[in-house]
Amino acid sequence: MDIYLDQNIWIDLAKIYHGKDERPEAVELLELVQSKITSKAVRFPLSSVHYIETATISNPGRRERLGQVMFDLSRGETMAYYRRIVIGELEKALSVHFDIAPREYELFGYGYSHAFPIDFPRGIPDTIRPLLERSCLTGEKVFGQGMGGHNSKEQDKKFNNHIKELYRVKTELPKSQWDDALYAMALMDIQDPLNEVLQFWNIDFSEFESLGKNVLSSILDDMPSRALEVHLHRLVLANDNYNPKITDLNDWGGFALGAMYCDHAIGEKHMVDMLTRKKFKSKANIHKNVFDLGTVLENA
Template structure:
């Protein structure tokens, strides 16, 4: 089998990275659940107490952040027991401070723009800068976070309200901070059983995110059936080429058309053949992680795609390139490390909290 050239990543210049010396450690939901068991004295939490103390110490040092992502909020909404959600949310608040990774959609767009800027014959407009690390659920979903005060005609009058607030601007800041914390806690823990009926009466639907993920999982199941019809596609590098092409069509198509239109060019100006298309996708860090995990899943013809698989891939596609350490489940960890994606990104990906303790004790 011919050796394939490893494409170096193009890192988006418009994405504001955390200050030097601040380490980002991403935990998937299962590990947050384990920490919550330790924090609440659950009978199964004893083996995680050392890890809980280690991450508490790291978070308190001010040099380590345990950020949340949109996937955490989506997965938390699927936990039916309000008490369990509350226990997990309490540990998440303590260790993350509600700091969140920027929306996957925005990061993907930045990577796409950077890949086009990196093309030797194509230049385009500058983008607005966004920080990778933010506060609250809003930025993780690609929307403005925080409380805004609007007038009857919809105008933003937050700044004016702050100046005229009873007690002055400092009183407004304190009120706003407390109100936003209340909102963030509610968004993460979800409603109690008694709150659900009134929320649903006002249009609240906790199943939307899972329904969307389920539709995407069905797309992968359909793709699996197409691959079954011609098993040759699962062999060698051909499968990755197929997955890369579908990633561009499904995940990047609208953004790519918009970016090309802004430059007045056609897709043929960027991709002359299959090889150049693959190389283009592999330059984008989140795309490389997504395609790597999806390709590995489709290697197994018995794979049964579920909504949780979509959640996991979405989360890791941002966490692996942009965090320093990722603690995830064993299979994804094995796939990523076998393909050397973490090494390329400069990230350590490990499967257990015990591994994380070892990393934290190294410094």
């Protein structure tokens, strides 16, 4: 069973792990988590967003404590990086319309280099690798060198501005054309991986484009990441009072995407509400409280 935990849920678990929350039900929950991990009945895969959010913690001690818990309880298991997931989705969706065989890839793997398109240096002894992997989360230095630094603020701001600009769709287009605009955005957002896939399979872009609006929209609907994007953008457009948060990029690309591929996802109320509105179907059963994890694990 694959369970995606939002960053705030990891923080809740870290408080229990480090004795900041000593309530009996909290201690019991942690013991249940650890027993299920030991039996390999569940896994808690990390995404690139987890690394990014943890690396932006300015307090070294706080980052190290949280990173330790995330590495220990995830066992270093990670989801593939976003672009690779999108390529897999594209090839599967296009195989319905073109004579191609989607290339296999591991959705879940091990470590930092699985969550990012980055290779670890070759020749690292097996005894050292876990230390380096852990340091990507904790910020600890291994042999005097730190690993896994990130600063996502610039991308956060760009995405925040993108959400704000969505309202131009309302003012410039009639409501009957909003969906067309959203599907166009969802396609433009993956232009680079799309070009890569078309080139790999020798499909001319004109062949792809000739499929027509309805078929192209159905292809995007068949791609979990694109169906998610269209759904979330629809909700933003429908809500005149939607107030973009600087964390929206991480919420959409982390927790929301994780919910499309894991069996369960536990996160904050804001994103839980967005993922469960308008009868939207994610793969995961969605929960919004760390103690919901206990109920999930009891059935694992």
